[in-house]
Amino acid sequence: MTVAVEKPEKTEAAEPATAPAKGARKVSRPMVIGAILVVWLVLFALLRGKQTLSLAVADLTDLHRWINDFNDSIGANRNSNPLFLYFFNEIRLVIDNLVTFVQHLISQPSGARPVPEIGWLGVVGLAGFVSWAVGNWKVALLAVAGFTFFGLQGLWQESMDTLALILCAVFVALLFAIPLGVAAGLSDRFNRLMTPFLDFMQTMPTFVYLAPLTLFFLIGGASATIATVIYAAPPTIRITAHAIRNVSKTTVEAADSLGATRRQSLLKVLLPMSKRTVVMGVNQTIMAALAMVTIAALINAPGLGVNVLQALQSLDVGTAFNAGLAIVIMAIVLDRVTTAASAREEHARNSRNRFEKWRRPLLGAGAVVTAVLIYLSHTYLWAADFPGDGTVGTRIASATDTAANWVQDNLSGLTNAFRDAITNGLLNPFQTLLTDSPWWLVGAVLVALAVVLGGWKAGITTAACVGLLVATGVWSDAMTTMASTLVATVLVMILGIVFGVWMGRSMMADRMIRPTLDAAQVMPPFVYLVPFLALFGATRFTAIVAAIVYGAPVAMKIIADGIRAVPETTVEAATSAGCNTWQIITKVQLPMSRSALTLATNQGLIYVLSMVVVGGLVGAGALGYDVVAGFSQNELYGKGLAAGLAIVLLGVMFDRITQAAARRASA
Amino acid sequence: MARHWQAGAAGLAVLGLTLTACGGAKVGDSSSAGSGSSGKCGTFNLAVNPWVGYEADAAVVAYVAQHNLGCTVTKKNLKEQIAWQGFGTGEVDAVLENWGHADLVKKYIDGQKTAVDAGQTGNKGLIGWYVPPWLAKAHPDILQWKNLNKYASQFKTSESSGKGQLLDGDPSYVTNDAALVKNLKLNFKVVYAGSEAALITAFRDAEKNKKWVIGYFYEPQWFLSEVPLKKVSLPAYKTGCDTDAAKVACDYPIYNLNKIVSAKFAKSGSPAYDLVKNFNWTNDDQNEVAKYIAQDKLSDDAAAKKWVEANKDKVDAWIK
Numbered sequence: 001m002t003v004a005v006e007k008p009e010k011t012e013a014a015e016p017a018t019a020p021a022k023g024a025r026k027v028s029r030p031m032v033i034g035a036i037l038v039v040w041l042v043l044f045a046l047l048r049g050k051q052t053l054s055l056a057v058a059d060l061t062d063l064h065r066w067i068n069d070f071n072d073s074i075g076a077n078r079n080s081n082p083l084f085l086y087f088f089n090e091i092r093l094v095i096d097n098l099v100t101f102v103q104h105l106i107s108q109p110s111g112a113r114p115v116p117e118i119g120w121l122g123v124v125g126l127a128g129f130v131s132w133a134v135g136n137w138k139v140a141l142l143a144v145a146g147f148t149f150f151g152l153q154g155l156w157q158e159s160m161d162t163l164a165l166i167l168c169a170v171f172v173a174l175l176f177a178i179p180l181g182v183a184a185g186l187s188d189r190f191n192r193l194m195t196p197f198l199d200f201m202q203t204m205p206t207f208v209y210l211a212p213l214t215l216f217f218l219i220g221g222a223s224a225t226i227a228t229v230i231y232a233a234p235p236t237i238r239i240t241a242h243a244i245r246n247v248s249k250t251t252v253e254a255a256d257s258l259g260a261t262r263r264q265s266l267l268k269v270l271l272p273m274s275k276r277t278v279v280m281g282v283n284q285t286i287m288a289a290l291a292m293v294t295i296a297a298l299i300n301a302p303g304l305g306v307n308v309l310q311a312l313q314s315l316d317v318g319t320a321f322n323a324g325l326a327i328v329i330m331a332i333v334l335d336r337v338t339t340a341a342s343a344r345e346e347h348a349r350n351s352r353n354r355f356e357k358w359r360r361p362l363l364g365a366g367a368v369v370t371a372v373l374i375y376l377s378h379t380y381l382w383a384a385d386f387p388g389d390g391t392v393g394t395r396i397a398s399a400t401d402t403a404a405n406w407v408q409d410n411l412s413g414l415t416n417a418f419r420d421a422i423t424n425g426l427l428n429p430f431q432t433l434l435t436d437s438p439w440w441l442v443g444a445v446l447v448a449l450a451v452v453l454g455g456w457k458a459g460i461t462t463a464a465c466v467g468l469l470v471a472t473g474v475w476s477d478a479m480t481t482m483a484s485t486l487v488a489t490v491l492v493m494i495l496g497i498v499f500g501v502w503m504g505r506s507m508m509a510d511r512m513i514r515p516t517l518d519a520a521q522v523m524p525p526f527v528y529l530v531p532f533l534a535l536f537g538a539t540r541f542t543a544i545v546a547a548i549v550y551g552a553p554v555a556m557k558i559i560a561d562g563i564r565a566v567p568e569t570t571v572e573a574a575t576s577a578g579c580n581t582w583q584i585i586t587k588v589q590l591p592m593s594r595s596a597l598t599l600a601t602n603q604g605l606i607y608v609l610s611m612v613v614v615g616g617l618v619g620a621g622a623l624g625y626d627v628v629a630g631f632s633q634n635e636l637y638g639k640g641l642a643a644g645l646a647i648v649l650l651g652v653m654f655d656r657i658t659q660a661a662a663r664r665a666s667a
Numbered sequence: 668m669a670r671h672w673q674a675g676a677a678g679l680a681v682l683g684l685t686l687t688a689c690g691g692a693k694v695g696d697s698s699s700a701g702s703g704s705s706g707k708c709g710t711f712n713l714a715v716n717p718w719v720g721y722e723a724d725a726a727v728v729a730y731v732a733q734h735n736l737g738c739t740v741t742k743k744n745l746k747e748q749i750a751w752q753g754f755g756t757g758e759v760d761a762v763l764e765n766w767g768h769a770d771l772v773k774k775y776i777d778g779q780k781t782a783v784d785a786g787q788t789g790n791k792g793l794i795g796w797y798v799p800p801w802l803a804k805a806h807p808d809i810l811q812w813k814n815l816n817k818y819a820s821q822f823k824t825s826e827s828s829g830k831g832q833l834l835d836g837d838p839s840y841v842t843n844d845a846a847l848v849k850n851l852k853l854n855f856k857v858v859y860a861g862s863e864a865a866l867i868t869a870f871r872d873a874e875k876n877k878k879w880v881i882g883y884f885y886e887p888q889w890f891l892s893e894v895p896l897k898k899v900s901l902p903a904y905k906t907g908c909d910t911d912a913a914k915v916a917c918d919y920p921i922y923n924l925n926k927i928v929s930a931k932f933a934k935s936g937s938p939a940y941d942l943v944k945n946f947n948w949t950n951d952d953q954n955e956v957a958k959y960i961a962q963d964k965l966s967d968d969a970a971a972k973k974w975v976e977a978n979k980d981k982v983d984a985w986i987k
Contacts, residue, residue, distance in 0.1 A: 056845065072774065075752065075774075075779070076778070076779055210749075211748060211749055211752070214749050214753070215752060215756075218753075218758055219743060219749065219756075219758045220758070297744065298745075298746065299749060300744050300745055306744060309744070310722075310744075312864055313717060313718060313722070313863070313961075314719055314960065314961035314962075315864055315867055316964070319964075408872075412872075419825065420825055423825040424825065529864065529865075530864055530868060533865050538860035538866070538868075539824070539825055539826050540826060541825070616861045617861040617864075618860070618861060618862065619826065619858065619859070619860045620861070621858070621861070624861070625838065625859045625861050628838055628862075629838035631746065631748070632747070632748060632839035633748070633838060633839065634770045634774065635770050636838070
């Protein structure tokens, strides 16, 4: 789940706390948790290895076989089924045409032309102009520099293919997401109905539905776009709903009392007032779409993802990094431009400076220049094909290779010691405890912890999730995955607190670290898997490290924001009372940003969980491997789907428990 | 101040217009031949499964189809399962290197009848357990499966819970390893690395740093020309010894890799079909092209060109 930060606010925080309060209040919460753990350990010692529901790698349950048969029957009836003929095929046609249109515009040869309609010069000009128009001149410069860099890397066409796909996917996603988000913002009922679907869309591993998608929408642009839309739409829906909900009640009431109809108050009050936040949602959707670039390449979507995957086949880290870098740059450009756009929304409403008067004529002039550039790039070869042969890219690739080799040669002794310490000291005992306990014991412990941490409601959700996990038939694998996930989350939180506090206290550190964090979040994991494999071998630990690289940045950012939000005066008061830095951090800043800490745990967990499948590619086994195997082997499809469902269930369970705990923390 | 901006913008526009006048080569000026002349072949949709050996097959076939037959070749990067699924939907014409895949054969060739066998590629696929060369040299007896238990403790890792580790790779490939370990009573645990990259990295590291690694591998594979892994012999394969997956106690058979085409494509009379049907080469041929791609880092097209130009007689036999 991308940063769909549903801030833990209002809701009935007090209600669950009061119900069990009578008896429970006397003993403190940590003591109850301790007692639960002790009971677990005792029962584990007695019942070890019984009713563990383990299932061998190649074994299937009836549910898995049933899913296989169902999948096969869809495939067999594809050409005669009216649902396919008149529904899916129509959708496919529309989206396919859209994708082909954009591709012909900027990336693929169109018709008799050997080059796309708009060449590099036109695209660079257009990118600069649009960034300037919606943002400011700084991001315009960034956009021009970034886009030119793609060409210098020797990846112009691939980058444009990726951009075309992203644009289409984001366009289609917004077409659905904004209306749905508005609806969810207006109606609590609809919001409750949507939430499980959104969870599902964000945590279900793409590998699971990639093969069926190509069955429904064929191989090509349409399938890739739809896969991207499924993953990328939820942030906009969630954030739009959040934005609509947060427009102050009094403003809406004022509009109502002036006699505005429902429609008027939506169009004239709610939407304009939540515009800024909605743009942030669009930003998140773009980032999520970029995260799908390599996955989409698995079903033949052209673009940078293909370079990454192909380089991986021959373990060519340098080439993969070069393509990954282009993705990172595209992400940074798009992120900064949309952020600037949302800042402009805010700015434009609040101030009217002298410069605003000249904005219109300047925009007009800019448009003329852009039109000329587009015309040039349409007509002349030098402006259509990016000149040069991408020597910068070759140099980046070889420098990366050198660096990766150096790290592998010089650090592997050190890293192995660290790996063994974590694996033997933390991961193995914990995993044994989870997988070798009877399933009902683990289930009971989970429900009890959920009740203590988050209240009865969280307990009920957890009970349902445990039941469904058992039903998926991959209980034992789910426990193995849970062990790795929780260990990874603990490490994420340690890093998150250390760096988050540092960043929160020093603007300088923040400015230096943040770009690295952005890069870590959007760099396709496939790029750094090979060096990690060389350092740590094909182990669960490698998977944990990959998950940390992806999950820690979110935790760091959230904690940094939390620390910064602690009122200056409080810190000053503590300083004047004679507290030293360590005391200020541990006694003032961290306790006061408790809700940020729980939120960081929530997001950290969800991010770590979204790397389970990647972990399956580097030796984590369990659910991640099941999903990958299901994607590769026809007979294991059903099991892969079940494993995917198990990942969703783990996600929902963790999410509900930590959210409920966060509400308590802030209450 | 702002007036300057406006003037500047106008100036830029004028500059742009002037540039238009003096120009340079125009799009469509230069004889953009090559496209257009597709002849009777038309479009040829070639699936490219994700391993370098296959990439080599596809590179050469695509090159010949394009340059000798005038086809428009569309390569599609797909995993096996999706590629086969594409036969039915008409999105894939040919798969060039099939490793058995009994389940897919049953589903698409026997069941839906959307695909047909187009003969062997000439490549022999070997699957088995391999060790790095240094290990085979230091302990030559390790190449017999009976001696594996003797060394099991050396293969222990953080993942193998006290037993020796047998590393498996990409789940796409046929594997009986778990059953083999059990039925041969080996003190090993199969650890699923999950990808080919993970396997290769493990073997590369093992050879370089003299580590103990035994794992599932296969040939033809480009990596073997970098590190010539040694195959461990398992109890010999006899026909039928692998019918019951749970009771397998014998080596993997030698796979005669074959080509699969869509039923429609086979009847289309396209010259590309004849090319696919006649396409046949040896493991050494494939390894050579794979080496150009993986180690010399040539593009697919350049690698294919280099091989095709050096092997005119072989290519001529495919398109006669």
